[in-house]
Amino acid sequence: NAGVTQTPKFQVLKTGQSMTLQCAQDMNHEYMSWYRQDPGMGLRLIHYSVGAGITDQGEVPNGYNVSRSTTEDFPLRLLSAAPSQTSVYFCASSYSADRGYTFGSGTRLTVV
């Protein structure tokens, strides 16, 4: 099992550009989520999904879109990048809410 795979690992964007952060898991997990980690603020939930075709907003969803067309993939789209979106992004998946999440290795995004 590869676990949770995130690509790219690093990305620099210009303000106003759009991009998609990829997340794939091969553990047949129903639950998937996206977090951003900023210094001194812990991790904050952006969007989450409890199964294919089902997504919902987390704490900080503005400026981000997600979709879940398959169990394996949960891409995060930045619509129009802003410097405030400079952060480390983690994707995570779990079999259920009663299990711990498996985290990907993260994507370090810088918006200039």
Add this chain to the structure above:
Amino acid sequence: ELKVEQNPLFLSMQEGKNYTIYCNYSTTSDRLYWYRQDPGKSLESLFVLLSNGAVKQEGRLMASLDTKARLSTLHITAAVHDLSATYFCVNQFYFGTGTSLTVIP
């Protein structure tokens, strides 16, 4: 209003000593998770606590949950350098700000 409050935020302790990290939460969910993160790395799941009085132990770490007090603790016994990391408690999907632990020889 912080949903999950951890303290201390920073902890420097000597090898061989014991210490406890505290996590207070305010949501109505009583699922509590503990994660470890090494600098520049991803997060590793340590414990999942689902019911009042739950206690889980792994090596020198022991986690407990008191749902009536909405309090979880992570107890470190006889700390070793390898435990140096940041520890997060998570309630529902809300993360605490983390406790940065440094174990000094």
